[in-house]
Amino acid sequence: MSTQIQAAPNNDRPNVILIFADDLGPGLLGCYGQQVIRTPNIDRLATEGIRFTNYYGGVYCAPSRWTLLTGMHDGRIGGWAQTRPGLPIQRDSGRITQQEYERRFAALKANANPIAENEVFLAQIAQRAGFETAQFGKLDRGFLTWHQRVKRFGWDFYEGYFDHQRCHGFYPPYLWRNGQRFELPGNTRADCGKTSEKGDEPVGYGGQTYSQNVFIEGIVKFIRQNRDRRFFLYHPTQLPHGPVSIPELHPDFSDAPNLSLAEKKYASMVKMLDEHVGRIMHELKIQGLDENTIVFFTSDNGHELYYGPKDDYRAQRLPDGKPANLTDRKWRTAQHGDVFNGAGGRAGLKRSGYQGGMQCPMIARWPGKIAAGTETSLLSSHYDFLPTLADLVGQNRPAGKDGISYLPTLLGKEQTERHDHIFVFNRFATMGSSALIANDGFKLVEAQRDQGVFQLYNIAEDNEERFDLASRYPDKVQHMKKIMQQESNSPRPDLLLAQP
Structure with missing residues (x-):
């Protein structure tokens, strides 16, 4: 846990x-x-920077983004609430009146997590250092939000979606920019043109302006406008979240004989993400900002399969139609046939407490500061980004945060501050629940929440989680269970301490 530094x-x-x-x-x-x-552009970040191999997010979007924005793990009491999405779609499609929308929206706001006066969020760290802060894409936690809340989180500028369910479509009729709604030409559907699970266009589809193209143009414009001042830019892209949707197939895959149409579309989404990273890097070079900008790349959680057999993305079920959950029922690439091996051989997918659900890429590039082509196995998480940002921009770290700063590791210096463990909370009971990853390489998985089923893995040697060692090390299991119980639904120390 971070102390005030x-x-x-x-x-x-x-x-x-x-x-x-x-x-x-x-x-x-x-x-x-x-x-x-x-993915040559993202690979370039790793070739010219550092790649993390023991880095963790959450198990799905909302808790993962909350840990990033707060510097706290997602098991804390009152940490995050998943507000019900889709309210704007109901209004825009005529299913509810504006008056009913306002009534329900007020109720949702009242039930959303209250923000303590002394709570410090990610963007505020940079804002206090005089940086211009901006975010483009799936705003904040990804679920329902609004202008005043986004501003409270510390964003000087923002552009994107206010609602999680609208983010599942890439052709929104409108987006939000600093409290102002702006229309996207040619987009007509209230559900933002969300495709079917097979990637089929919906009946009455109307979509000409792809949201990710809007965001990349906004990012390039922001970099140009702020070339003479310091900035913190956060891009929570929709890519490659499904259902699959792309304006056109990438030439690399349009004629690929061994890929289904859904697989071609999905691969094209990953290619677009990579090309947008390249566009950002190119703009930094043009503006003379390349050497004094540190670029991080990561993901919210582990892999999800949006292109499975018969183009059915509900791949958490094994070929026999039953859910993947316990040791002999884990989802694995070889068993299910993921042509891209997005989980990289790890067990489980998004929502799973296994490595495939929570282990994420993390890459950082800073020419002249981060040694090119380096790699680290430092145990780290999204909630470490806030204290790391504080050190980068020269601000005191807020007291009581769960994260540590990994800036020394980035700079090739001794990392004296380390985690004893990383905790990832998981409310999904049937696909591997909460997990505790210890600094000695062991990981405890509550395989079925509230059922007393725990599994122990030595992920330093068995990152695919094939060998359950719980029966061999019962004392280790009991010790880690105690820590897991302490971390689950624990109070927030950052709100109990006075902040600078």
């Missing part, structure tokens, strides 16, 4: 860019072993 004076603070992919497993990137989809 006085940052050293820094007259050479870099711009900071964080690209946050959606449902992208490590195995989808060339630098993590991808064999079918080429």
Whole structure:
């Protein structure tokens, strides 16, 4: 846990860019072993920077983004609430009146997590250092939000979606920019043109303006406009979250004989993500910002399969139609036939407490500061990004946060501050529940929540979680269970301490 630390004076603070992919497993990137989809721009970040191999997000979008924005693990009491999505779609499609929308929206706001006066969020760290802060895409936690809340989180500028369910379509009739609604030409559907699970266009489909193209143009414009001042830019992209949707197939896959149409579309989404990373890097070079900008790339959680057999993305079920859950029922690439091996051989997918559900890529590039082509097995998580950002921009770290700063590791210095463990909470009981990853390489998985089924793995040697060691090390299991119980639904120390 972070204590309040006085940052050293820094007259050479870099711009900071964080690209946050959606449902992208490590195995989808060339630098993590991808064999079918080429990702040269993201791979370049790793070739010219550092690649993490023991990095964790959440098990799905909302808790993962909450940990990033707060610097706290997702098992804390009152940490995050998953507000019911889709209210704007109901209004825009005529299913409810504006008056009913306002009534329900007010109720949702009242039930959303209250924000303590002394709570400090990610963007506020950079804002206090005089940085211009901006986010483009799936705003904040990804679920229902609104202008005042986004501003409270510390964003000077934002552009994107206010509602999680609208994010599942890539052709929204409108988006939000600093409290103002702006229309996207040619897009007509209230559900934002969400495709079917097979990637089919919906009946009455109307879509001409692809949201990700809007965001990349906005990002490039923001970089140009802020070339003479420090900035923190956060891009929570929709890519490659499904159902699959892309304006056109990438030439790499349009004639691929061994891929289904859904697989071609999905691969094209990953290619677009990679090309947008390249576009950002190119703009930094043009503006003379390349060497004084640190670029991070990660994903919210592990891989999700949106292109399974018969183009059915509900791949958490095994070929016999029954759910994947216990040791002999884990989802695995070889068993289910994921042509892209997005989980990189790990067990489980998104929502799972196994490695495939929570282990994420993390790459950082900062020319002249981060040694090119380096790799680290430092145990780290999304909730470490906030204290790391504080050190980067020269701000005191807020007291009581769960995260640590991994800036020393980035700079090739001794990492004296380390986690004893990482905790990931999981409310999904049937696919591997909460997990505790210890610094000695062991991981405890509550395989079925509230059923007393625990599994122990030595992921330092068995990252695919094939060998359950619980019966061999019962004392280890009991020790880690005690820590897991302490972390689950624990109070928030950052709100109990006065902040600077």
